[in-house]
Amino acid sequence: MSNDAASAPSSAEPAPRPRFSDVLASVAHVEGWMTPAQARWLWDRASVLRPPATIVEIGSYRGRSAIVLASAASPGVEVVAIDPHGGNDRGPQQIKAVPEEGQRDHEAFCANLEAAGVADRVRHVRRPSQEALDAVEGPVDLLYIDGAHRYAPARDDIARWGDRVADGGILLIHDSFSSVGVTLAIVARLFFGSRFRYLGRTTSMTAYRCERLDLADRGRNALAQAAELPWFVRNVVIKALILAKLDPVARLLGHRDQVWPH
Numbered sequence: 001m002s003n004d005a006a007s008a009p010s011s012a013e014p015a016p017r018p019r020f021s022d023v024l025a026s027v028a029h030v031e032g033w034m035t036p037a038q039a040r041w042l043w044d045r046a047s048v049l050r051p052p053a054t055i056v057e058i059g060s061y062r063g064r065s066a067i068v069l070a071s072a073a074s075p076g077v078e079v080v081a082i083d084p085h086g087g088n089d090r091g092p093q094q095i096k097a098v099p100e101e102g103q104r105d106h107e108a109f110c111a112n113l114e115a116a117g118v119a120d121r122v123r124h125v126r127r128p129s130q131e132a133l134d135a136v137e138g139p140v141d142l143l144y145i146d147g148a149h150r151y152a153p154a155r156d157d158i159a160r161w162g163d164r165v166a167d168g169g170i171l172l173i174h175d176s177f178s179s180v181g182v183t184l185a186i187v188a189r190l191f192f193g194s195r196f197r198y199l200g201r202t203t204s205m206t207a208y209r210c211e212r213l214d215l216a217d218r219g220r221n222a223l224a225q226a227a228e229l230p231w232f233v234r235n236v237v238i239k240a241l242i243l244a245k246l247d248p249v250a251r252l253l254g255h256r257d258q259v260w261p262h
């Protein structure tokens with residue numbers, strides 16, 4: 001046997017783990033709103049999990065964040081992506097259902113996961129999140145919420161899927177303190193709650209750890225989240241300025257592009 005043959009990986013060996021920078025480059029063409037810093041948070045939280053852990057993503061769109069989660073996850077860690085691809089609640093100002101758009105998202109999602117080599121690592125549940133609670137058995141170790149951003153569905157995702165997060169598990173929420181609906185849902189369910197400690201945010205992605213909070217902790221937790229409200233007000237003002245086509249004024253607030261702050 002030659003040295004080359006001896007050092008070649010056998011088919012039984014697991015494939016080498018991809019690098020974050022390569023995965024980030026590979027999702028650059030996949031439409032979506034996840035920033036590189038947010039991708040890094042998903043990556044870091046997913047890559048520390050060991051089997052038989054479970055990752056659940058609510059809201060996958062065309063696969064940008066699902067590819068990062070699935071690429072980071074160790075073999076044996078289950079990755080579940082829940083998205084009805086119904087063409088509703090797709091992104092900023094795209095609330096009303098356009099089923100053909102949803103079908104296009106679904107096809108792009110499948111093709112993008114295939115191209116990234118993670119199609120067999122992700123179990124897609126094509127249902128609205130509130131009708132998919134029975135699709136995942138047992139506790140969830142990492143829950144990423146980025147589905148419908150209106151108040152009621154965002155609140156229900158935090159409440160009902162949040163209940164499924166294991167002690168010590170992590171909850172990440174996109175468009176926190178940016179979307180009005182998501183922010184109100186956070187205020188209603190997480191500001192004064194006793195189960196999720198606020199860890200911080202990178203732009204609009206917030207992180208919480210599931211643990212039991214005593215009364216003093218709950219006060220500190222509410223204050224830590226309330227400290228984000230000025231940033232929320234800034235984002236709402238920027239959105240109003242963009243809608244009013246007053247982008248130069250938005251730039252004075254430090255907002256450089258014409259997309260919704262996210």
Ligand SMILES: C[S@@+](CC[C@H](N)C(=O)[O-])C[C@H]1O[C@@H](n2cnc3c(N)ncnc32)[C@H](O)[C@@H]1O
Nearest residue numbers: 032059060061064065083089128129146147148
């Ligand atoms: C902002 S996009 C998700 C972006 C994705 N996380 C990414 O990084 O590319 C929102 C997605 O939520 C999905 N969605 C809408 N209503 C939903 C629901 N009730 N349950 C789960 N997903 C939903 C939409 O189909 C859409 O694909």
